[in-house]
Amino acid sequence: MSHLATTDALFFGAAGLDRSATERLVADAIAGADDGELFLEYRASEALAFDDGKLKTASYDLSQGFGLRAVAGETTAYAHASELSLAALKRAAQTVQAVASGHGGTLALAPANTNRLLYGDGNPLDEIAFAEKVRVLEAINAYARGLDPRIAQVSASIANEWQAIQIVRADGSRAADIRPLVRINVSVTVRNGDKMESGSNGRGGRSLLAPFLSDSAWRAQVDDALRQALTKLDAVPAPAGEMPVVLGPGWPGVMLHEAVGHGLEGDFNRKKTSAFAGLLGEMVASKGVTVVDDGTIADRRGSLSIDDEGTPTQRTVLIEDGRLVGYMQDRQNARLMGVAATGNGRRQSYAHAPMPRMTNTYALSGQYDPAELIASVKNGLYAVNFGGGAVDITNGKFVFSASEAYLIEDGKVTAPVKDATLVGNGPDALTKVTMVANDMALDDGIGTCGKSGQGVPVGVGQPSMLLSSMTVGGTAA
8 A cells, every 4th residue: 555545544534634625725724825734644652661670661652633834935834733623724724824914925846756665664563562572671681681790770672653644735746654663772780899880772763673673683782781881890080181082983973963963954054053154165074074964775763755844855965075065954944045955854743843854964984994093093082982962053062971982092992981071163073084984884773863842863873083183071180
């Protein structure tokens, strides 16, 4: 069954909306506006959490609703409801019609259609019985606790959802997508005397659960979480000051996402509140640094066949060999800036209006072997994994905590360190990249990006990179 047919069965018919009447209402509501759409959503989600040797929480949620939007110039009117009825849609239409009153805009053309499918449409909630999911969580706990007597606590969780959307435009065109999303997390805490440390590993993507619940898959997660925790037991205080820093591949790309990616979203640049505003065509990074946003990678957490405005996603080059060449755009900001939409219009749910957001944002591989980066550093830091961070997109300033990092001494990775933070400025940091390795990797499928109160799943990645100088905050005397 096609995605349109599947979503028609969810949203239209005796128990829902009348399709013909809905299309007429949408056309009337958006008349005179520059753009707009009806966004219909059905979402089922399940979450299980295992802690202290028992299943602590289990939840199931089912939500559905619509969001109706009309756009006139820079002004947006948005109304939403969890009730799928013509009465609710009429009330929403009356609300959004006000934005186009007297505007007389020319309605933007609908996005191009696509038959591309980047992930299966199977429902991970129905794929594996609840009892089997609980059994896997119990097995994770038992396996982990048998690995090392210093293990004090084991936590594991499974989260999965199935989202179906349909977008109806004023010209009667429609687009639909069905999106699975799964994630499994493992956390291990170890105790050695009075000292306690934790490690974690998360994996997921837009797929069914089975590949992640195989014995080999979750055992690898437990092993890595335990390795991190035990490594931290031997960690020394992090140094402080200016020094060379080597960023590892994969998840460290979250720093690129936060410190650079948000600053390359269309709305911030149209409003000139980004540190990158007005710099198209300028060198904003070292030569050899190329950054892309790609929503078309099969099965990835940040991928979408179409975005939440119906635009097919694409591979957008943002920085090419150090030069700023593009921004990520939704339809409204693209129109106002006189450029094409890039398939980056995203929303958390039917209750939220879309805005420019990242999908999978990463830097491309360079020419160096990763070992060459380490060998070139006399004294510095090797940051392998990151925890929390904060960024100000107006100036690019960031602070990130390194959850796993090591000293580099005389060109070799030596002692693990704790409490290391990286402080800098995104645009400035990119100009200090002196070597880019050939080991680009994407993260394991765990990213969630926040912006203006909305959270959406994303992917990050990068190869190993050497920055000639960064400010490291540490506690070493």
